Amino acid sequence: MTSRARVLSGFAVFGLALFFFPAFQEAMELPRFYVIFLLSIFFWIAQASSWNILTGFSGYFSFGQGAWFGIGVYSVAVLAGKHGWPFIAAVPVGGLLALVGGLALGLVVFRLRMLGGEIFALTTLAIAFVLAALARLTSAIDGGTGTFMTGTPIPEFLGEFNTAMYRMTLVVMLLTVLAAYLIYDSRLGWGLFAIRDDEAVAGGLGIPAFRYKMVALGVNAFFAGLMGGVWALQIGFVTVEEVFNIRVPLFVILMSILGGMRHWMGPVVGAIIIFTLSDRLNSAGLTDVNQIIIGSLLVILTLAVKEGIYMRMRDRWLTTLISMVGVMTIMAVFGLTTSLITGFAVAMVVTVTILLVPDRLWDRVRRGSDGGGGPPVEDGAMAEAGR
């Protein structure tokens, strides 16, 4: 079975399992909140993964996620919220407009060869501010009055609100991650990696850098916008302050770095960890600490685990497994918590802490017990690409 077939079947399995979770939740009489919890994670996975397609793969650091997300939100807010378009019709428009925006930016920025990566980063930062200003200026978009999405109906066949949101976010999330994987496992992906490592050389070897960067930026913007469009309903009351703040860019950066920017799974893992963590910290009433912890994570992880937690998980998969299973079982058996999420969060924290042990130290501790600490990242990556 080829790696791709294996991964795609993996997608199918998880996709189906997740699709039926709401039914499962009903059946098991689990808290409805689990559904909302998951759909929020889906949102962040999609945002982080789409961001990583540009920044993780091509190395061009973008603060523009908020802009693409915002275009998506406002497309739906204006079309569905103000002009009564059917929601389902408005969402794709959000994605497409974001795509157009992304390509427009790329067309200008990537044309100028001497433009350094940090200049690109700041241009993307500026874009969000400009869009915010535009939205404020144009009463057709916002004009400062905000837009209520609470009146916007969702198609019957999607079920009641939460289930509908769950299904839509799930689909967009799966599409985004699938796109990330397919790009990762393709010439496009490897072309982007080459660009990330040395754009000039990549050109010399026949890689059409400009076109590839455009594609990466376009895909990023499209999925960010698509999910933004869906999210407009979740926001309920769309305002410029809410949509164009640094929250989305901040979190996607954090999540991708934590999970690892060189592998398509990195942002997925990162999103799950960060969101679960901040949700539980928050519900534990540790709100001030929450921010401080997030910030410290950003610093520590950038310095400590350069390749990202996901790579550590792969290399030390057995350890990861044991500690996750172990901690969760212990908590379940001794009834330390009745909340599945809390159990998961605690297990996660323990695991990540273990994974933070540097490789050198780790190998000394491990003495070749599990099969982990395997060959370097790149080899693993290529191995997939190859078989």
Add this chain to the structure above:
Amino acid sequence: MSLLEVTSVTKRFGGIVALDGVDISIEEGEILGLVGPNGSGKSTLINVLSGFYAADGGEVVFDGEDVSEMQAHQLAAVGIARTFQIPRPFDTMTPRENVAVSYMFGHSRHSLVEARLAAQEWLDFTGLARVADVPVSELTLHQLKFLELARALATQPKLLLLDEVLAGLNPSEIDESVEMIRRIHAQGVTILVVEHVIRAVMALSSRLVVLNQGAVISEGDPETVMSDAAVVTAYLGDRGRSA
């Protein structure tokens, strides 16, 4: 007609004229040696031919096609590949991946799967098979230079531009490299070698072109060219300055 026809190519950097109306032609299947003192424009010429710099004037015709306006990746596609004096591997990839990537793109497009298999061929050819899967950071300079070659070859070029492959190598490594270049040539690749190590160039090239201050000052078979007065002064002058 010749494989590459360079007609009065000019390149300026601000005030400095790096290439001043250079005319060079490279015949199919030859090894052309390009020599000249520091700053004579050798590397600039390579950068122009490989599309890293856009020329300010002149015309480059490759295989009967005008490629003057082409960008680097288009030149790679028509069959021009180059190496770098200071190796520039993709350092988050293994040698195997380095080679595979350039095979995927380069002259003709190939899938990941094909690339991985094909990579082996060039790795064997350049004797890098042993180190194919270690991080490039663990390679020696000599190995990195060969990786440059393997990567360039993987693009299946008609014309290979070698920018001082020998610089910084010890005598025995130099001999290996010279041997390698001969073997590459034997495969029917036309080669342009830019070199400082005169001994090696003389041994390799069937024809020699000497650049000085951005202009061709002499051209012909190695012996006669190296005895050319202008060339000697250019070099001695150069020595004089640098000493």
Add this chain to the structure above:
Amino acid sequence: MKRNRSWRLLAVFSVLALVVAACGDGDEGGDTTAPPGTEATDDTEATDDTEATDDTEAPSEPTGDPIRIGGSLALTGFLSATAVIHEAVGNVFVDRINEQGGLLGRPVEWVLLDDESVPENSAAAYERLITEDEVDLVIGPYGTGNITSAMAVAERYGYVFPHHTASLTYAYNYQCHFSSWSTGLHPNITNPNLVYDAVESSGNTPETIGFVINEFPGTQFIAYGEPGTDEGGAVAQAEERGYEVVLEVDFPTAITDWAPIAESVADADPDFLYIGGLGVNASELINAMNAIDYSPRGMFTQWPAPGPLLQTDGADGIMSVTIFEEHPPFTDDPEAVEVAALINDALADAGVPYTKVETQAAASWTAWEYLQQAAEGAGSLDQQEMCDYLVENGAQTLFHGDIEFYPDEQNYFEDLSKVKQVQDGEWYVVYPEEFAAPDRGVVYPRG
């Protein structure tokens, strides 16, 4: 090889998750989420839940499982400046009700979450509170956007939803939402007219008026009316009264440089300046105007942070709207005085500079009263019965007096706002007369 490893690993997670889910069943997640309640009240040690419930002097010790009231507030983020007031007031109310024998004889516990000033976080928070923590009652968050998102959730589960400060009244149709902000359903009409009446009650009628409006949904609504309708707001009302509108400036919420606005105002030099501002907008504008030696003859500001304004030179004579101020006639009711004192302390402990009770605190307290009276009135925690009770009987509130909810007015009641004015460095209600502080009246033009 590695691939299927990573997939195996993920697969096991999910399987595991389901297993734990199956045995964990997630019922009465109470114990796990008890901390937030106490955590929240920790800010005011003096009045900590547990101490309060252990308090032996309490008339009748509340018994049984605590009644858990859930809510989120913008404890962090750009709304938190004001949200702290609602946090402090909520703590005071909960402690007080516990000291007085609890609700329906049971102790009350407030499960407070942080929504980080992000609307969709409020939605998630209320979903959590209702479905995972299974709280008995909910109380609204702070901030229009957050209230909107949260109300949608409350409506989904049929929870009675009291809330303090949602400015966009037109947007709420849920038949069990109860706003404690006495703006009425049409503040864009009633509020400005109240202000203009107050101004004119001085005997001087402005001929020209200038508007400086924050690009914030609430302020935009009051100034220009409901978007997409021709209803109009403060501006239209002024024109109807024959004031000439000589200036109309909108400014972004995150504005950093006030000089240009000050200059525009000075240039237009209106008889009366209507500032549709929030927080320190008015203070900053006044400073910028001082800087160019300009001082308007009359000023009104919508929703100021009361503290900073009092410390601002040249703020004397500026007007605003309020519900309650700590002076007669409001302080004629001893209970109001007692509660106000408690709130003052709580706010001081919470590190809020201006600790007096005014709109925010009063609205917050009233919302809690709705909840209490609904439960006691219905004699149960049945949401529908509670909802019906409030709709039928209204509420007796400490700071608003008796209130009646009009279902055909989306459960809003009359605009009970009063006009207050800074005089001699203090806020005094000056209009309508019956609420004016002893021998205080509207001063216009400013002294």
Add this chain to the structure above:
Amino acid sequence: MDLLVQGIVTGVLIGGLYALMSIGLSLSWGALKIINLAHFSFILLSAYLVYQLAISFSVNPLLLTLVVVPLFFVIGALMQVLIHRAKLDEFKSLIVTFGLFIILQSMIQTIWSADFRRIGSEVNVFEGGSIRLGDITLPYPVLLAFIASVAIAVAMSLVLSRTYFGKAVRAVAQDAEMARAFGIDPNRVAVLLSGVATAISALAGVFIAIGQALWPGLAVSWFGIVFPVVILGGLGNTMGALTAGVMVGVAAGVASVVWGPISAPLVTFVILIAALLFRPHGLITARSVA
């Protein structure tokens, strides 16, 4: 007409403040290759400290410069020592300092709450004060900031162009290894410069505290001004920062008088994007350390 003139004048003055807020970042970016987002929090933190000290001991806030500037010099120097350990490239520095930024922000909010703080006029002798020139008024807070920023900009550019330290900085900025070869210790230079840069940000904080009400959200609202100024001015180019600051101040000022305040941020960013695209190395091409 008056309106426009006054708009331009105050634009110029506030431009001085913008420059002062930008010079620190510009230096650390240009010379140390560190895009230090924490600078925004440093400015704010310094402002809050000034506020706190001013009201606690009721001293003239301007005097507190003597406290915060040295303090933040030390902070900046220490930070550089740590950052050097970590060996950060430009991107990593962006991310790490972003983390620092978040931490500092929430610390500020925890200490001073999110509520608005301002130094009351009883202590703040400058509040609302101004000098009149004909019918043009020069508000004290911005006027002082402008003077300070001109002084700093000129001083820094002299230091950088004339002194040994300046030469060392430029050498390090171009090529640390080369610099070392010439017997310059890049680390010492970096630590020193980082200290100076942070101290300048702290100075900006003083004028913020004098000029306006403080709340945690301020720091983010500065992104939209400081980045344009830094880039327009050219990385590490202090005079450039001054010119750019004034440009932005005037452009935004005039725009808000003519098209209304909402257009101001738009104008600023259109300028920025234009600059990024057409003059990525700064509009002002005076000598810079970058």
